[in-house]
Amino acid sequence: MNKPNVYLVGAGPGSPDLITVRGLELVRAADVLIHDQLGTAEFLAMAKEGCELYDVGKFAGNHKVSQDGINELLVQKARENKLVVRLKGGDPFVFGRGGEDMLYLAEHGIASEVVPGVTSAISAPCYAGIPITQRGYTASLAVVTGHEAEKEGSDIDWQALSKIGTVVFLMGVKNLPVITKSLIDCGRSPQTPVAMIQNGTYPSQKTVCGTLADIAQIAEAAGIKPPAVTVVGEVVALREKLQWFKKRPLFGKTIVVTRSRHQASVLCSQLRELGAQVIECPTIKIVQHGPGEEFREFLAESGSYEH
Structure with a gap:
């Protein structure tokens, strides 16, 4: 091979x-x-x-x-x-x-x-405090592309999808009204909890929650933009008890680190662990440099200076 x-x-x-x-x-x-x-x-x-x-x-x-x-x-x-x-x-x-x-x-x-x-289908909900499977809530999971929702020849079986416990849509911001309407039309309760997570796992992560009936309006009002993950199902209700990422002390903060790159790694790791968005912008570079001819001449003449 x-x-x-x-x-x-x-x-x-x-x-x-x-x-x-x-x-x-x-x-x-x-x-x-x-x-x-x-x-x-x-x-x-x-x-x-x-x-x-x-x-x-x-x-x-x-x-x-x-x-x-x-x-x-x-x-x-x-x-x-x-x-x-x-x-x-x-x-x-x-x-x-x-x-x-x-x-x-x-x-x-x-x-x-x-x-x-x-995949963001799992990690974005996780960082928002939403377990996409949970005993007593759901025994089934589907991951679906949101791009297919508006196509006439879509391969999505909305009837089957409406019966699945948790449905995660990727790339579905533009087609959210079509997605929610299709699920409701196929029998899913309009009161089914829904969450949208923008920039999942980033310090700029933003989450909004609602129901199938109103999430499209809520997301638009909140200015949700791609990339975003949409989670449909009762597990969304667990978010209030399980959210953890936004509780980090520097969540939502952006910090610029200007140390040289090889000196910055430890500090950057510590800041990220506290929830910060870290931008490495090294303004100095430390290099090993032996004495040049001018420096050697300076040393040779240093004894002639009067103090």
């Missing part, structure tokens, strides 16, 4: 400390890092010096590079015999087009591997 040239790595839901150990190893070893719109520069700071960085991120209304263009770039760099990491938000195989990437690479004779990532 050929050694992989390309690794599809799940970066996780957003917080840099939620990338897997294996994922971090590969990011640090990469010669080429082709990355999504990850929301934080800390992932890029993990790359080694000299690593080629390519931002191919997609967000609402803006695709910097087409999917075909990304695939062609993967093949091109792999054929240069470089270790290529395609760093994707969440998990590559959970609405991340990782399967498409692997098929394309295989068709072009490029060996690849996948490193799973923590």
Whole structure:
């Protein structure tokens, strides 16, 4: 079996400390890092010096590079015999087009591997204090793309979905009114609890709660924007007792650390542990430097100075 040239790595839901150990190893070893719109520069700071960085991120209304263009770039760099990491938000195989990437690479004779990532379908509710499964509340779970909701030929079976205990929608902000109406029309109670979590796992995380009947209005009034995860089900009611992330003392605060990069790591880790959004902006660089010719001349003449 050929050694992989390309690794599809799940970066996780957003917080840099939620990338897997294996994922971090590969990011640090990469010669080429082709990355999504990850929301934080800390992932890029993990790359080694000299690593080629390519931002191919997609967000609402803006695709910097087409999917075909990304695939062609993967093949091109792999054929240069470089270790290529395609760093994707969440998990590559959970609405991340990782399967498409692997098929394309295989068709072009490029060996690849996948490193799973923590999906926002689980982690965003977790950071909002919502267990997506809970004994006595639900015995079933579905994860659904919100992009399909408005399509005429949608593959979503709303009738079946309305009977599932917890339903998590990814990428569903724009189509939230369609989603809620479809569930209600298929028999789900309008009073079913719903939560929307924007920027899950980030210090800027924002959560709003309501019901199927009113969450679309509540989310619009609160200015909820992508990326956001929508959770439908009785488990949402547990949030009031179980929320923990926003209780961290520096939650919602942004702190700029100006120390040199190798000195800042401990402080940055401590600040993140307290809930802060940390921006590393090193304003100094400490290097070991031996005495030059001018300095040696100065030392040689120092004894001639009068005190």
